[in-house]
Amino acid sequence: MIRSLYTAVSGMITQEAKQDVITNNMANSNTVGFKGDNLAIKKFDDVLIQNKSKINNGINYTQTIGNLSLGSRIDETATDFTQGSIQNTDSDTDFAIDGRGFFTVNRDNGVENQNYYTRDGHFHVNMQGYLVNDTGDYVMGRNSNTGNQERILVGNGKITTDAYGNIGIDGRPSYSFGTVDFNNYNTLKKVGDNLYQGENPINNANVSVKQKSLEQSNINATNEMVNMMSTMRTFETQQKVVQSIDETLGQAVNDVGTVR
Template sequence: MIRGLYTAVTGLITGEAKQSMVSNNLANASTIGFKSDSLSIKKFDDVLIQNYDKMVNGVNTKNVIGSLSMGSQIDDLNTYFSEGVLQTTDKATDFAIEGKGFFTVQRDNGIDNKNYYTRSGNYHVDGQGYLVTDSGDKVLCKNKGTNAIEPLFVGDGKLQVDKSGNISVNGDNTHKFNTVDFADYKTLKKVGDNLFEAANPIQNQNITVKQNTLEKSNVNVANEMVEMMTIMRNFESNQKVLQAMDETLGKAVNEVGTVR
């Protein structure tokens, strides 16, 4: 009975984690460039149940009853990197990558500048004249003259970008988006603000970039709603099992053996 309590509780814990993940996906269904997540669930290793109640020739002998599952646990967090729908806009600072690849942005955390990677391309020009994300992170580009990777200064200039990512400000083609890719997407870790953190980026200058375009979230709202209802039903089932076991244990403690 006590083992059953643990099994039901692990189901509640994993159900709560999956519900939180689905809620986050739905909350970001309209977030530009957002990539949906899912949780993989696995069971704990089975436990072998046995006792020595069996008597053979007057001697207690091991009696194997069978195996018992100790419930479920979170196995892995999976991010789906499938491309979202590309939507045309009227802003010159909106960009999208067609196919694989990521933009590189730089965040000043007050100690040093750190690079992150994103599929989000809804940028704007800040008060200092640099191309930045909604969070104020500077978009990094390659200086064609010096080959340096640096923030792009736009100022009051007119911004034009071709499909290869070459950037012209007032007709002066001096920079190119610092687009990268990764050999293993499982190394990418979400850090908030629609950014990813990873080591060993691969420089990929053959990525197709589209100006006046944004990549929408790849969240499938209908699938997420179905998943949410499934999780809720499973959660309710585990809750009822837990309640039934609690009532049974309560009767065993308070009623069994009572002198009447």
């Protein structure tokens, strides 16, 4: 009876975690370049139940009763990297990647100096003339003259790009986006602010970049709403199972063995 209670509660815990993932997806359904998450759930290993109550010629023999499930657990949170739709904008500093790949941004806030990767190409020019993202991280590119990887300095110039991510400022070739790709997207880890960390990036990958465009979130709000309702119903069902088991345990404690 206690084991059945643990099994039902483990199901409630996994459904609660699934609700959190779905809620986060829905909250970011309008976030540029956002990639939705899916929660993978797997069961605990079953327990084989046996006893030795079978007696033959005075000898106890092992008798298999069957398997007992110990409930479910969270396996992993996997990100769906399916591309979102690309929409045109009127801003010269809006960019979208068509196909695989990521922009590289550098965070240097005096505490850390770290490169991150993103599909969010909603950039702008800061007060110092550098191309940055919404959180002020510097967009990285390769200098067309020196070949060095550095921050993209736009200044007051007009920025244009071609389909290969080559950047011209006032008509002069100046940079190319420091785009990267990964052989295995499973190594990518979300770190907040629509950014990723990843292992072994392929630098200067052949990535298709579109100017005056933004990639929308790949979240389907209708599907997420259906998933949320289904998850809530499952949670409520498991909650009723727990209540039923609790009532049965209460009766066992209070009534069994009572002299009447």
